[in-house]
Amino acid sequence: MTNVEPDRILIADDHPLVRDGLRTVIAASFPGCAVVEAGSLDEAVTVLEADGECDLVLLDVHMPGTAGTAGLERLRRLFPALTVVMISAAADRSLVAAALSAGAAGFIPKSLRREAIVDALAAVLAGDIYVPAELDQTGESEENQAIWARIEQLSPQQRIVLGQIVSGKLNKQIAYDLDISMTTVKAHVSAVLGKLGVVSRTQAAVAAGKVGFVAPDGAARVSRSAG
Known part of the structure; x- marks a missing residue:
């Protein structure tokens, strides 16, 4: 060096x-x-x-x-x-x-x-x-690396919502915790599922759990759009 x-x-x-x-x-x-x-x-x-x-x-x-x-x-x-x-x-x-x-x-x-x-x-x-x-993620399996690559496509707001999904929160609870509308929650959840390449909240939670995903600070402001 x-x-x-x-x-x-x-x-x-x-x-x-x-x-x-x-x-x-x-x-x-x-x-x-x-x-x-x-x-x-x-x-x-x-x-x-x-x-x-x-x-x-x-x-x-x-x-x-x-x-x-x-x-x-x-x-x-x-x-x-x-x-x-x-x-x-x-x-x-x-x-x-x-x-x-x-x-x-x-x-x-x-x-x-x-x-x-x-x-x-x-x-x-x-x-x-x-x-x-x-x-360092370089030694992880190809599957886990692919999951991380998809997670990296999420916006900061979407990562917060993913953390809520991993915690088992329903849309109504997410809306209350993050002080956003149900419409915004649904838009964020839809964006998260799409970027992760899964079709259900359960699959999203399983994928995130497999790589040890931890959401950023939930106190961060979540935007009113899916981003």
Whole structure:
């Protein structure tokens, strides 16, 4: 692996202790690198607009102004050339897949050991995509990979609805939980079934369960259309 010394890294996380920990790791591994911090997505955007020259952004999945891949998608729209790595206290394969599909250069669980974080940063800076081995899908069966490929076609709203289906919720319960109309629920469910290539809610739940799908934060806003 080629050693690449970054000049500037932005850490966007609303927890000061997390930022301090990552700053320490970066300072020890890349002593010439300047580290800037942001406690919210809006603050991160402000920093990048003021001086967009960053070799890498470490973006927390959940913090003020963002949840799931929404923050990543916003940064990618505003700064298309930016290299963004998602960091999270909790990770599952569906979230990792969604992040990579949205343009993340990697996914780093905050539980990784210091040495592993350094290796992950070095890999991304060298141009590779980093995903922890336990979250990597490349060793899965062709059937499971096909299921993941279909799940990646779902919009964030549709993934939330799929999570509700996996939990056994009826349309009426989904409408109540997500504060949307029955018509919107039916449209989302129809879109989910179509994209997964199944004909029933049960088949959708079985497919999602087979690959360990975990829905994104249900508090995220679900749009009024199927998308």
